[in-house]
Amino acid sequence: MSQAHRLRTCRVRVGHRIIGHGAPVLVQSMTTTPTANVRATLAQIRSLALAGCELIRVAVPDKPALAALPRIIQGSPLPVIADIHFDHTLALDAITAGVAKVRINPGNMGRDRSLVVARAAASAGKAVRIGVNAGSLPERDHKKAKTPEALGKLMARTALSYARAFEKTGLQEIVLSVKASNIRTTIAAYRGLSEKSLWPLHLGVTEAGDELSGAIKTAAGLSPLLLDGIGDTLRVSLTANPVREIKVADLLLSAAGVRRRGIEIISCPTCGRTTFDLARMVKQVKQVLAKEAKPLTVAIMGCVVNGPGEARHADVGLAGAPDGSFMLFAQGRLLRRVPITGAVAALKAEVEKMVK
Amino acid sequence: MSQAHRLRTCRVRVGHRIIGHGAPVLVQSMTTTPTANVRATLAQIRSLALAGCELIRVAVPDKPALAALPRIIQGSPLPVIADIHFDHTLALDAITAGVAKVRINPGNMGRDRSLVVARAAASAGKAVRIGVNAGSLPERDHKKAKTPEALGKLMARTALSYARAFEKTGLQEIVLSVKASNIRTTIAAYRGLSEKSLWPLHLGVTEAGDELSGAIKTAAGLSPLLLDGIGDTLRVSLTANPVREIKVADLLLSAAGVRRRGIEIISCPTCGRTTFDLARMVKQVKQVLAKEAKPLTVAIMGCVVNGPGEARHADVGLAGAPDGSFMLFAQGRLLRRVPITGAVAALKAEVEKMVK
Numbered sequence: 001m002s003q004a005h006r007l008r009t010c011r012v013r014v015g016h017r018i019i020g021h022g023a024p025v026l027v028q029s030m031t032t033t034p035t036a037n038v039r040a041t042l043a044q045i046r047s048l049a050l051a052g053c054e055l056i057r058v059a060v061p062d063k064p065a066l067a068a069l070p071r072i073i074q075g076s077p078l079p080v081i082a083d084i085h086f087d088h089t090l091a092l093d094a095i096t097a098g099v100a101k102v103r104i105n106p107g108n109m110g111r112d113r114s115l116v117v118a119r120a121a122a123s124a125g126k127a128v129r130i131g132v133n134a135g136s137l138p139e140r141d142h143k144k145a146k147t148p149e150a151l152g153k154l155m156a157r158t159a160l161s162y163a164r165a166f167e168k169t170g171l172q173e174i175v176l177s178v179k180a181s182n183i184r185t186t187i188a189a190y191r192g193l194s195e196k197s198l199w200p201l202h203l204g205v206t207e208a209g210d211e212l213s214g215a216i217k218t219a220a221g222l223s224p225l226l227l228d229g230i231g232d233t234l235r236v237s238l239t240a241n242p243v244r245e246i247k248v249a250d251l252l253l254s255a256a257g258v259r260r261r262g263i264e265i266i267s268c269p270t271c272g273r274t275t276f277d278l279a280r281m282v283k284q285v286k287q288v289l290a291k292e293a294k295p296l297t298v299a300i301m302g303c304v305v306n307g308p309g310e311a312r313h314a315d316v317g318l319a320g321a322p323d324g325s326f327m328l329f330a331q332g333r334l335l336r337r338v339p340i341t342g343a344v345a346a347l348k349a350e351v352e353k354m355v356k
Numbered sequence: 357m358s359q360a361h362r363l364r365t366c367r368v369r370v371g372h373r374i375i376g377h378g379a380p381v382l383v384q385s386m387t388t389t390p391t392a393n394v395r396a397t398l399a400q401i402r403s404l405a406l407a408g409c410e411l412i413r414v415a416v417p418d419k420p421a422l423a424a425l426p427r428i429i430q431g432s433p434l435p436v437i438a439d440i441h442f443d444h445t446l447a448l449d450a451i452t453a454g455v456a457k458v459r460i461n462p463g464n465m466g467r468d469r470s471l472v473v474a475r476a477a478a479s480a481g482k483a484v485r486i487g488v489n490a491g492s493l494p495e496r497d498h499k500k501a502k503t504p505e506a507l508g509k510l511m512a513r514t515a516l517s518y519a520r521a522f523e524k525t526g527l528q529e530i531v532l533s534v535k536a537s538n539i540r541t542t543i544a545a546y547r548g549l550s551e552k553s554l555w556p557l558h559l560g561v562t563e564a565g566d567e568l569s570g571a572i573k574t575a576a577g578l579s580p581l582l583l584d585g586i587g588d589t590l591r592v593s594l595t596a597n598p599v600r601e602i603k604v605a606d607l608l609l610s611a612a613g614v615r616r617r618g619i620e621i622i623s624c625p626t627c628g629r630t631t632f633d634l635a636r637m638v639k640q641v642k643q644v645l646a647k648e649a650k651p652l653t654v655a656i657m658g659c660v661v662n663g664p665g666e667a668r669h670a671d672v673g674l675a676g677a678p679d680g681s682f683m684l685f686a687q688g689r690l691l692r693r694v695p696i697t698g699a700v701a702a703l704k705a706e707v708e709k710m711v712k
Contacts, residue, residue: 030625030627031627031628032625032626032627032628032630033628034628035628036628041628058627058628059627059628059629060628061628061629065628083627085661108661133662133665134665134666134669135662135663135664135665135666135669136661136662136665137665142669148613181622181666182613183579183583183611183612183613184583184612184613187583206624206662206666207622207623207624207625207655207657207662207666208622208625209620209621209622209623209638210621210623210635210638210639210642211568212567212568212571212603212604212607213607213611213620213621214625215568215571215572215575216571216572216575216604216607216608216611217575217607217611219571219572219573219575219576219579220575220576220578220579220582220608220611220612221579221611222576223539223575223576223577223579223580224579224580224583226576227539227540227543227580237624237625238625239623239624239625239626239634239635239638240625240635242625245625247568248568248572251568251569251572251573252572252576255539255569255572255573255576255577256539256540256576257504257538257539257540264565264569265565265566265569266537266563266564266565267563267564267565267566267595268562268563268593268595269386269388269563269564269570269593269594269595269596269598269601270388270595271386271387271388271414271415271439272387272388272389272390272391272392272397272414272415272416272417272421273415273417274388278595279566279595279596282565282566282595283566286566299537299563301563305441305461305464305491305492306489306491306492306562306563307491308491309489309490309491309492309493310490310491310537310562310563313490313491313498
């Protein structure tokens, strides 16, 4: 599949990673462990990195968290971003401690104190994310905005005004985010930023909910942006183990045709025409291909109505035949019929052949 | 929240339901039981209806399935749609058997035989869905289309050409669908139909995958359409129990601001600032409010950074305070602080007060 076009933004360096300017859309997450607990936080960062997370954010709400930063930075395989609210001295100290980026919200820190942080980041060569959040906008803004979209536009204007002020301090490494839990607000806010600036954008929907509802809300909110080429990094927020956020991010990026990581399985919902347990077969295929890093599309189809068509367009595919056997496809060609007992193994062998 | 605008389409009657012309976007599903097994099929239809499904489709691949139709129609609380491929005589017999609508794909049935079905449906006062599917387009169309979007436009043109021919037989009750497993193809196809016709549209992404990947792919594919006011009915295709399709459809419609059914829970992903088990609290709240039919937004937030802001904009909300207690909000006002042990019960009491 051809990849979706991306809008060109400025380049921002975060540790050994690049955000924006045509770099792959980076997947990030945030630890849920108490940051002061170095061992637990590093363990979570490592499992996130293993799952494919590329940047990690940790909350720094107080001095004990701040004190833990040097050891977390040293032990982390991922660039560390400090998430700081209210107290700008924590942000200054986090920069001194060596984080790759700080995330602040001038709305709760105060504009002037935020500018002090911007100046310190510029001197230290660090990046700053300005994270404006619908939940932290002043009540008068919520009253002024009559529709979700109007609130989004207001958020974009707020973020741009901060960013222009930050830029005047000499800071160039600026990333912007304008998250809301309403997806219409979120979309209008990011579109507003994308139309008016070249700063790279960190996408997200806040307070999205538990795994399934959060995944749906995030996909519904970010897909219209990703499909229009908007977004340089993203975080999926789930009330769940953060490792699940990476899985959801990968599935979303893959669905939007923006970035493919790992195997994409296409399978039909089955119906009265299906003569075998397709959900079970999908599970087996996922298991045998779990370690496969190369992005491939694998189709597993219940019957001959759409099966051969879809299977033919996947890299590898199986489609159930009426006699209980399967048709095995690879790269557009029907290879042969295989019995149900050997279908998963035959598919795995084709994938391995293809990866070599 | 203000509801999203909807594009006005023609009105199509399917049993006691209306598709299009400003009617609510109807949620439908398809049975996975063998249609010939009347008892199993009716049991599945009843559990789908209980979950909120509003129209049900059953596969009719052969004579035994056809023979079961009268008893399924009689026992079903939902209008029954027959899904028929290849053999147009099955479609004619399904219309005689009394289904509310047939779904056919002229691409595998043949154009002329499809027109015979259209004429029979028109005489019987029944609806027809013309379901063009990327997987069943001829190979020359796939070769001609150089991008996913081009394939979508080709699908739209194909569906429109069938629909115009169907209309000439005297059939007015036409619904169109143009599903693909690639979301860029799907979006381009539906946009093409929406720009050029007023027939109501049945939205869907085919072969979306298992529950999580299917939910993400469907949300990513349909949200851009729903947000633009496109779509009159939808089916979420999952390789899972079809009852889960209804849940995913509800979450998507609610996220897109199109139709709200039941409680929407807004919760944050938690971070190093959260001092309690928020995922557990979300689960408890879902349990105590599971039977609540009125659409309400309930926020459960880990801390005071975005908590009070989000909780204030929900109908009812809890936000964790640094001392371990919770702030309880209802309709924009802070009501009082509650201890963690009484937080879920206090929230439930507020919801009940509100529903009365």
